[in-house]
Amino acid sequence: MILRAIYESVLQALQQLYANPLRSFLSSLGITIGIFCIISVMSAVDSLEDNITSSFDKLGSDVLYVDKNPWNEDPGQSWWKYARRPNPNYEDLEALQERVAGAEFSSLSVFIPGKTLKYGSSSVRGAYMAGITYEYAEITKLEFSDGRYFTPYEYSTGANKIIIGNVLSTELFGTKDPIGKTVKVGGRKYQVVGVLKKEGNSLINIIPFDEAVLLGFNTVKKLINVRTGASWGTMLNVKARPGVKLVDLEDEVTGVLRAHRKLRPKEEDNFSINELSMFTKMLAPIFSVMNSVGIIIGGFAIIVGIFSVANIMFVSVKERTGIIGIKKALGARSWVILLEFLIESIILCIIGGAIGLGIVMLILKILSAVIDFEMYVSLQNILIAIIGAIVIGVLAGLIPALQAARMDPVEAMRA
Numbered sequence: 001m002i003l004r005a006i007y008e009s010v011l012q013a014l015q016q017l018y019a020n021p022l023r024s025f026l027s028s029l030g031i032t033i034g035i036f037c038i039i040s041v042m043s044a045v046d047s048l049e050d051n052i053t054s055s056f057d058k059l060g061s062d063v064l065y066v067d068k069n070p071w072n073e074d075p076g077q078s079w080w081k082y083a084r085r086p087n088p089n090y091e092d093l094e095a096l097q098e099r100v101a102g103a104e105f106s107s108l109s110v111f112i113p114g115k116t117l118k119y120g121s122s123s124v125r126g127a128y129m130a131g132i133t134y135e136y137a138e139i140t141k142l143e144f145s146d147g148r149y150f151t152p153y154e155y156s157t158g159a160n161k162i163i164i165g166n167v168l169s170t171e172l173f174g175t176k177d178p179i180g181k182t183v184k185v186g187g188r189k190y191q192v193v194g195v196l197k198k199e200g201n202s203l204i205n206i207i208p209f210d211e212a213v214l215l216g217f218n219t220v221k222k223l224i225n226v227r228t229g230a231s232w233g234t235m236l237n238v239k240a241r242p243g244v245k246l247v248d249l250e251d252e253v254t255g256v257l258r259a260h261r262k263l264r265p266k267e268e269d270n271f272s273i274n275e276l277s278m279f280t281k282m283l284a285p286i287f288s289v290m291n292s293v294g295i296i297i298g299g300f301a302i303i304v305g306i307f308s309v310a311n312i313m314f315v316s317v318k319e320r321t322g323i324i325g326i327k328k329a330l331g332a333r334s335w336v337i338l339l340e341f342l343i344e345s346i347i348l349c350i351i352g353g354a355i356g357l358g359i360v361m362l363i364l365k366i367l368s369a370v371i372d373f374e375m376y377v378s379l380q381n382i383l384i385a386i387i388g389a390i391v392i393g394v395l396a397g398l399i400p401a402l403q404a405a406r407m408d409p410v411e412a413m414r415a
Contacts, residue, residue: 005336006343013344016316017351027312028352030305031392034298035356039377039385041294043364045287047375052283061276063139064250066092066236066257070272072282085270086261088236090217090226093133095260096236102244102252107136110220111233117164117213118184119172127168129185129213131220139239140207147179147194150216154193158218162190166198167210185213186223246275302388305352306396313345313400324404325412338405345397346390353389357382 017024065071068085093108100106114126134155136142142149145166154161162183169178169192178192199210220226226234240249250273257271317324324337357377364375 005339009336009340009343010347012340013347016344017348023312024348024351027308028305028348028355030301030303030308031349031352031389032305032356032359034300034302034305035353035385035389036359037298037301038294038388039357039381040360040363041290041298042381042384043360043377044375045290045294046378046381047364047373049280049283049287051373052280062240062246063275064238064240064246064253065274065276066238066253067272067274068233071274072278082272087234088271089234090133092257092260093236095256096238096253099256099260100238100249100252102241102249103238104241105135105138105237105239107133107139107237108217109133109136109235109237110217110224110226111235112220112224115186117168117172119181122172122174124168124171127213128165128208128211129215130207131215131217131223131226133217136214136237139237142209143197144194145197146177147192149194155216155218158216158222160188160190160219161193161216162219163194163196163212163214164192165196165208165210165212168213169195188223190215250275302392305349306392309345309348309393309396310400312348313341313397314403316344317341317400317404320404321407321412321415324407325409325415328407328409329413334405337407338401341401341404342394342397345401346393349389349393349396350386353385353392357385 066088068087069082088108090108093106096103096106110131112129112131115129117124117127134150134152137149142163144163146169147163149163150159150161153159162185164172164178172178172183173181178195181192182189183192184190196209196212196214215223217226238249238253240246253273254269258269261270263270327337328334361377364377367373368375
């Protein structure tokens with residue numbers, strides 16, 4: 001009987017909405033605007049967070065980065081303090097590889113000032129260049145669209161081989177196959193052995209692989225004095241073994257580096273150990289504020305929508321007072337009348353919410369195509385919109401539905 005009552009209530013609600021389409025649309029407009037504001041902001045924030053997280057995952061969420069500077073401080077705040085620190089070097093790497101049991105791989109990166117790459121009549125200025133030790137590929141999980149990584153022999157002998165980013169490859173070679181081609185960098189000739197897979201747009205590019213030139217560490221030593229680090233930076237990357245927590249690995253790395261650098265117990269560390277979660281922690285308050293703003297703006301629109309729907313439901317109860325009296329006189333129970341008007345209110349709000357959700361999806365799809373950055377509405381946000389519309393429908397229709405359910409049949413028919 002309950003299912004039959006619900007079915008008939010749904011049919012009657014749809015008939016009422018079809019009979020008064022303009023009134024129904026205007027009354028649900030507030031719900032549409034409210035759902036649009038809330039879901040659009042939440043979806044935008046989710047898309048931004050996913051993009052940032054995927055950018056970090058490419059570099060490894062289980063990796064520690066040993067640098068001169070901490071990533072969670074303003075670089076200019078204590079510039080002199082950090083400038084006096086020594087650059088991480090190859091001896092530090094050897095100490096980590098020998099003594100840190102919790103590390104699966106460790107590598108050293110040397111960041112070189114941008115140089116000009118030339119191939120025939122094509123050239124690219126200021127390319128991002130990095131010298132890497134052999135284990136770097138295991139830590140960052142480098143993916144190739146063409147070619148390969150350095151062989152152990154090429155790395156150990158310091159062969160003039162390079163790996164370039166996808167965008168850089170297109171700028172230099174166009175549609176030509178870059179593998180095996182020779183380019184000039186700083187007056188030296190290098191053979192391209194690999195092209196990295198295209199990353200695409202990302203909000204945070206810690207390492208711009210699309211425009212990068214990667215060289216083996218032994219090859220870089222021919223270009224620069226890697227010990228001085230006067231005009232470039234170095235960084236150690238330490239990847240945790242499966243099952244090893246980053247906190248435990250950080251303690252182990254700290255102990256090994258302090259012992260290797262012969263720091264006294266009371267001396268503070270002359271290095272900083274960073275992890276990618278620092279960025280997400282810094283951005284979390286910003287995303288929280290954005291979500292709060294969207295909910296507040298949408299909340300005002302929804303409050304207006306609730307009063308609008310409630311007003312329409314009062315009108316609907318008034319128009320059908322005689323029918324309510326006849327139904328009750330024929331034996332219809334109060335809960336059936338209550339259910340009938342509640343369902344009508346819920347359907348009205350679901351329609352408004354669906355329109356708002358549809359507008360959000362359309363706008364995000366257009367934005368994704370325009371800015372080449374994936375934005376989407378998650379299943380969780382869709383469920384939030386639907387459940388929210390149902391709750392709003394219950395709140396908006398409860399008082400009018402109670403009024404209809406409590407009517408005296410005789411008085412209702414007389415009215």
